[in-house]
Amino acid sequence: MASRTILKRIDLEQSRSVCSACGLQELCLPIGLDPAEIDRLDRVVEHHRMVRRGDYLYRAGYPFRSLFAVRSGFLKSCVLHDDGREQVTGFHMMGEFVGMDAISTDVHTCDAVALEDSDICEIPFVTLEELSRTVPALQRHLHKIMSREIVRDHGVMLLLGRMKAEERLATFLLNLSQRYCARGYSGTSFHLRMTREEIGSYLGLKLETVSRVFSKFQEEGLISVQNRYIELKDVAALKAVIGQAHGCQQS
Amino acid sequence: MASRTILKRIDLEQSRSVCSACGLQELCLPIGLDPAEIDRLDRVVEHHRMVRRGDYLYRAGYPFRSLFAVRSGFLKSCVLHDDGREQVTGFHMMGEFVGMDAISTDVHTCDAVALEDSDICEIPFVTLEELSRTVPALQRHLHKIMSREIVRDHGVMLLLGRMKAEERLATFLLNLSQRYCARGYSGTSFHLRMTREEIGSYLGLKLETVSRVFSKFQEEGLISVQNRYIELKDVAALKAVIGQAHGCQQS
DNA sequence: CGAACCCTTGAGTCGGTTCAAAGCAGGTGG
């Protein structure tokens, strides 16, 4: 046990991949913690787990042990219905968490797949709970993260339940833009890490529809698309797509 | 402060609406707590808040203070898009929780409306967090409840993204059935508490479609409908509707 | 008893899917 701890410390020193040195502090768990508390968190987090493109971080049915934070890379999570239908439930970029679905039953209920080589921090949940009992700021933040996931899902439900194809795509692009922005990247030009089919699965559309709408947006000068490379040319117009497409009987 | 506490205690004694005497213990927060812990929870929960049919428990934009548990009655929660479109994000019956969306921003992000006169327990969140720091079983259960909401939402996303109208209705009815069952009521005959329009809003369908599918199910002998009164005549066939309606290339 | 609301049913329309074919990029091996 002691040797394992020592190993861990050395590993931490070498890689410098500790929370206290992490650029994502402001987005991730350490938010609002003081240095001493971050240090305690550091000892709990198992940094530096690599997941190669196409590999699973976990699959539905795996026993639950940890939450995961994306340090770098890009993941999707998806639920699989008995009959083979797959629904992508989310895309996850650095600073975001996955695995919270598994807390309820101690079993993962969806798959998490890396869409590009990804660097993952693993946070054993029992230990996190323990720690959050003595660090109220951490406790609160954990609750906020779970709550944020619920709010996000409600947004997707609204999208899937009430929006037309063009509104869905516009919402999707603006959401990506905003998230890249928040991480210090360009919000107006970025690479999509997922296929048209995966976008469609997330938005409740077929891949052909996604492709057609992209083409239409491009014709209209809202965006420019070249394969996975997207440029948002007219953000205001994209925003205007949402809501005007239909209904909108706001007198 | 002291007088307020005394008032509260008296109120508790009189109404007997305390967690320790509540029939929903096994579904609600007290699950897994020992009597002493339940007693501590009792002092925190503000029992007996009445919400009349049609009234709001809270609305989007209200400041967040508490989680709510449904003691009796029936609620819906819904998000409102800027342009007036409404999406019902859930129906809530006794033993279920609402308000968790508000933790992330300290502001409620959706409305909660009573569909019939409802009896609500209010749990001030700061106090609940405090208590859960010293009662691990409570902490874990709170996490499970939030996680369960996330899993539920993923299920709805699958439904909205990939299912046809008939599958959605079948899923909806079977889900209600299962929840009534778990509460000791009949799982094969019950009253719907919501309108066709609200069902449609939840399932991403128009009210006319809901009505038509109900009629079709009735013709086929799967259910019988009389207004809001539903009887499930052939549960197996209802289950078979899901997945067979389309795709299902599970050779 | 009347008004407001809810539900059902029909006919026509349309958005997104399905099916099909062809173009394109990126990687592999000869």
Added chain:
DNA sequence: CCACCTGCTTTGAACCGACTCAAGGGTTCG
């Protein structure tokens, strides 16, 4: 270095499921 292959994307044409619009009947409650 080119040829090939595989997986991804685009585009077209036909189809269909759910929506829209509309009218009529039922229920509930003041």
